[in-house]
Amino acid sequence: MTIAERITTTTPRKARVAYWDNARWLAITLVVIGHAILKLIAASDTAYALYLFIYLFHVPVFVTVSGYFAKAQPPGYRGVKRLLTDIVFPYVIFETVWSLISWAVTGKLSLDYTTASWTLWFLIALGVWRVALPYIVMLRYPMVFALLVSVAAGYLDNVDSTLALARTAGLLPFFVFGWKLRHWDGTKRWLKLRRAVAWRWRAGALALFALVLLFLGLYIDVWRDLLIRRFLLYDEQYDSFGYDQWWAGAVRLLMIGIGALLTLAFLTLVPRRRVVFTAWGAATMYIYLLHSFFLYPLRESGVLDHQPSPLVLIGMIALAVAISAFLAQPFIKKAFHWVVEPDFPWLFRRQALAEIPPPTAPDVPVPPGTVLIDAPLENATDADGPPQHPSPSEDGRRPSAG
Numbered sequence: 001m002t003i004a005e006r007i008t009t010t011t012p013r014k015a016r017v018a019y020w021d022n023a024r025w026l027a028i029t030l031v032v033i034g035h036a037i038l039k040l041i042a043a044s045d046t047a048y049a050l051y052l053f054i055y056l057f058h059v060p061v062f063v064t065v066s067g068y069f070a071k072a073q074p075p076g077y078r079g080v081k082r083l084l085t086d087i088v089f090p091y092v093i094f095e096t097v098w099s100l101i102s103w104a105v106t107g108k109l110s111l112d113y114t115t116a117s118w119t120l121w122f123l124i125a126l127g128v129w130r131v132a133l134p135y136i137v138m139l140r141y142p143m144v145f146a147l148l149v150s151v152a153a154g155y156l157d158n159v160d161s162t163l164a165l166a167r168t169a170g171l172l173p174f175f176v177f178g179w180k181l182r183h184w185d186g187t188k189r190w191l192k193l194r195r196a197v198a199w200r201w202r203a204g205a206l207a208l209f210a211l212v213l214l215f216l217g218l219y220i221d222v223w224r225d226l227l228i229r230r231f232l233l234y235d236e237q238y239d240s241f242g243y244d245q246w247w248a249g250a251v252r253l254l255m256i257g258i259g260a261l262l263t264l265a266f267l268t269l270v271p272r273r274r275v276v277f278t279a280w281g282a283a284t285m286y287i288y289l290l291h292s293f294f295l296y297p298l299r300e301s302g303v304l305d306h307q308p309s310p311l312v313l314i315g316m317i318a319l320a321v322a323i324s325a326f327l328a329q330p331f332i333k334k335a336f337h338w339v340v341e342p343d344f345p346w347l348f349r350r351q352a353l354a355e356i357p358p359p360t361a362p363d364v365p366v367p368p369g370t371v372l373i374d375a376p377l378e379n380a381t382d383a384d385g386p387p388q389h390p391s392p393s394e395d396g397r398r399p400s401a402g
Helices: 003-010 018-036 045-068 077-106 118-136 142-153 165-170 172-183 186-192 195-218 220-226 228-233 248-269 279-301 310-326 330-340 350-354
Strands: none
Touching (some): 018 310, 045 228, 077 118, 118 142, 118 172, 142 165, 195 220, 195 248, 228 248, 279 310
């Protein structure tokens, strides 16, 4: 009996929770929007305020959701294979592609796999977090440890962009925070909450977002001068952009606190029932890895430089949403499955594959195309509707990276 047959015949399927698919697609769409408007922030205060607003929480949301679905056990045969097929292989493929693109544009070929191109840093960080989590949570205070690692990383010159070390360390608290959220059973309580009560919480979240956005807009010149944007990238040492004071780490700690608060507010606003974009949440890996190819020509051509017009900003936001929706369609998965989710069974010994046990029930329903590693779906129903069961198109051969 093949592994696929063992999974099909021995493992029960669980209902999908639309809430998390909604959160995934909304989070990845914010990532695309942030990348799309980057070239506008120099000439437009409105674009810069929106950019800071998005960057305060969009990556923290993505990392938190990844941590929520991560396992706290050392990976076995199956976990190691998925680490290779869902993270290492896609990273090598796409890093090679971007190196070839750079060669075509600049005339210089450099195959440097220790420095991730553009968005590929997240794959490296995700793999490290996934491997490290079982050992971090053995500590009495894993969240305190993660915060110390994050703050300390900003002081150390040898923690840089090599293998995305700076961002891996800097964003570690959000991954651990996501894991803690799962054990606090907050999602189950939120999904069971009455609609009227839920909307009171959502009203508070909307008010918080409005206040933050207003505060950013009113003091935009101050934020430019303070270089707050550099803190939100989590990829540099403090002294590299002028913060050589001993208290610089406190600013990062503040950014982490704001990011966690806005992450919770964001998750409060995510629809709990199945909506038009729910199915798109199963394709976050495709959106994440492929959207850069749409934005790269616009960013490098110079057409977005010195564009203060609000219409250009609105147009880029609309384009980003359209790209995210387009890349979530089934035909994209069919066309790019071989590079986004490479299996390469010929690389593995048959005996090793035969020793991989079937996944436990929570592992199976996670569809290919998500950015969440080991993302088990809870056996829960939507609070505002009936259980959402996976369709044949959503149910793939294996859970994918994320």
